[in-house]
Amino acid sequence: MSEAAFLARVRAFAEGSVARAAPGWSLGGAPDPVLWQEAAAHGLTGITTPQENGGLGLSFNALVDACEALAAVDFGFAMALINTQNVGARLCLSATDALRDAYLPRILSGEISACTALTEPGTGTDFAAISTRAAETEDGWRITGEKTWIVNGRHAGLAVVFAQCGTVGDAGSIGGFLVDLAQPGARRSALTSGFAQGSMGTGSFTLTDAQAQPLLPPGTAFKSILTEINAARTYVAAMCNAMLGAAIAEAADYGAERQSFGKPLNQQAAWRQPLGSAQTDLAASQALTSRAVALIATGQDAQLTAAQAKIAATEAAQRHIPAMLHAMGAAGLLPHYPFTRHLAASQMAGFTDGATSILRDRVARLTRAGADNPKR
Ligand SMILES: Cc1cc2nc3c(=O)[nH]c(=O)nc-3n(C[C@H](O)[C@H](O)[C@H](O)COP(=O)(O)OP(=O)(O)OC[C@H]3O[C@@H](n4cnc5c(N)ncnc54)[C@H](O)[C@@H]3O)c2cc1C
Structure with a gap:
C-alpha cells in the first residue's frame, strides 16, 4: 500500500x-x-x-x-x-x-495489544534505579517486579520489560525482555485518575517469577532506549500539534456560527486574539517537529531537536488548548467536542517519553556543551 x-x-x-x-x-x-x-x-x-x-x-x-x-x-x-x-x-x-x-x-x-515497560512505582525519571529483577535460572530467565503508568498496561498481551540483571543503579546491566502477560506469574490492573485514560489503556502489572525471553542484552538495552526515545518524543510532539490544531479548528468553526452582541464571535477582535496567538505558537512548534522528523527519517542525531520539539509542542498545547476551550464558552466542556480529552492529554504528554523539566535540562546541557553554542 x-x-x-x-x-x-x-x-x-x-x-x-x-x-x-x-x-x-x-x-x-x-x-x-x-x-x-x-x-x-x-x-x-x-x-x-x-x-x-x-x-x-x-x-x-x-x-x-x-x-x-x-x-x-x-x-x-x-x-x-x-x-x-x-x-x-x-x-x-x-x-x-x-x-x-x-x-x-x-x-x-x-x-x-503490547506495551513497553520501564517505569516502576519507585522510579520514573531515574531509569537506572529500576528494581525489577531478571535472573537466569535452569529453566530460562525469570522476572520479578512491578511496572506502572504503562500505556496498554491494563490489557496488553505482550510486554517489553526492562529489568535489572546486576546491581540496582547500574544502567549497563539493565536488559530488555519479552514477557507474555497472559501467564500465571503476571497480574495486570487498570490505573485510573481524574483524567479519563480508557483509550490509552494505562495500567500497571506485577510479575512474580514470570517467564521472560531475552530481547535486548544488558549493555545494549539502555542505549537502545536512548535512541528510540528521540523518535517517541518527535511523534508525541506531532500529536500535541495535532491536538492543538484540532482545538483551533473547532473553536474557529464555532466562532463563525455562534452569535454574541448581534454578530458572530469571530467578528469580535478580542475573541479572535487567542486564536491568533495559538496559531503562531503552533506554527513555530510544527517547524521544530518537522525538523526533528527529517533528522530521524535520515538517520541523523535528533537528540537536541527532538527534545526541543517535544517541549515546544507540549507547552503550546498546554497553554492554548484551555484558551480554545474558553473561546467556546461552556459548550467546550461537552464530550462531543475534543477539548477536555485534549486538555488532559496535553498534561499527560508532558510526562511520557521524558518529562518536560528533564528535557529542558537536556537542552541546556546539549546547547551549552555542543556546537550550537555560539561562544564555542
Ligand atoms: C499517561 C502516561 C503514560 C505513560 N506511559 C508509559 C509507558 O508506556 N511506559 C513507561 O515505562 N512509562 C510510562 N509513563 C511513565 C513516564 O515515563 C513517567 O511518568 C516519567 O518518566 C516521569 O516519571 P515519574 O512520573 O515517576 O516522575 P518522577 O521521576 O518521580 O519525577 C517527578 C517530577 O520531578 C521531576 N524531576 C525528576 N528528577 C528531576 C531532576 N533530576 N531534575 C529536575 N526535575 C526532576 C520530573 O520531571 C517530574 O516532573 C507514562 C506516564 C503517563 C502519565
Whole structure:
C-alpha cells in the first residue's frame, strides 16, 4: 500500500469510527475490541514492520502522519496503537524468528495489544534505579517486579520489560525482555485518575517469577532506549500539534456560527486574539517537529531537536488548548467536542517519553556543551 493510500484510510478511520467512539472515552469508557481490530485491519499495528514480516513497511514520516490524524481526535487511542506497533517492529529487529512468529501475527491482526515497560512505582525519571529483577535460572530467565503508568498496561498481551540483571543503579546491566502477560506469574490492573485514560489503556502489572525471553542484552538495552526515545518524543510532539490544531479548528468553526452582541464571535477582535496567538505558537512548534522528523527519517542525531520539539509542542498545547476551550464558552466542556480529552492529554504528554523539566535540562546541557553554542 502506498503511504498516500494508507494515510487516506487512517484519516477516514480517525474522522469516522474513532470520532464516533471518542466522546464515550471522555466519560470514562474504553475502546471496544472491534475498533482495535478495525485499526489493525488498516495496518495501524504494523506501520513500520517490514512487509516480509506481514507489516506495511512504511516510513517514519508515515508513522508520524498517522499519529497526527489519530491524535487530532484522541491522543490516548493513538498512543495505544503506536506503542503496540513499536513492539511489533522491535520483534523484527531483536527477537529470534521463533519468538517473532509466535507474537507478531497476533499484534498485526489486532488480537493483542503490547506495551513497553520501564517505569516502576519507585522510579520514573531515574531509569537506572529500576528494581525489577531478571535472573537466569535452569529453566530460562525469570522476572520479578512491578511496572506502572504503562500505556496498554491494563490489557496488553505482550510486554517489553526492562529489568535489572546486576546491581540496582547500574544502567549497563539493565536488559530488555519479552514477557507474555497472559501467564500465571503476571497480574495486570487498570490505573485510573481524574483524567479519563480508557483509550490509552494505562495500567500497571506485577510479575512474580514470570517467564521472560531475552530481547535486548544488558549493555545494549539502555542505549537502545536512548535512541528510540528521540523518535517517541518527535511523534508525541506531532500529536500535541495535532491536538492543538484540532482545538483551533473547532473553536474557529464555532466562532463563525455562534452569535454574541448581534454578530458572530469571530467578528469580535478580542475573541479572535487567542486564536491568533495559538496559531503562531503552533506554527513555530510544527517547524521544530518537522525538523526533528527529517533528522530521524535520515538517520541523523535528533537528540537536541527532538527534545526541543517535544517541549515546544507540549507547552503550546498546554497553554492554548484551555484558551480554545474558553473561546467556546461552556459548550467546550461537552464530550462531543475534543477539548477536555485534549486538555488532559496535553498534561499527560508532558510526562511520557521524558518529562518536560528533564528535557529542558537536556537542552541546556546539549546547547551549552555542543556546537550550537555560539561562544564555542
Ligand atoms: C499517561 C502516561 C503514560 C505513560 N506511559 C508509559 C509507558 O508506556 N511506559 C513507561 O515505562 N512509562 C510510562 N509513563 C511513565 C513516564 O515515563 C513517567 O511518568 C516519567 O518518566 C516521569 O516519571 P515519574 O512520573 O515517576 O516522575 P518522577 O521521576 O518521580 O519525577 C517527578 C517530577 O520531578 C521531576 N524531576 C525528576 N528528577 C528531576 C531532576 N533530576 N531534575 C529536575 N526535575 C526532576 C520530573 O520531571 C517530574 O516532573 C507514562 C506516564 C503517563 C502519565
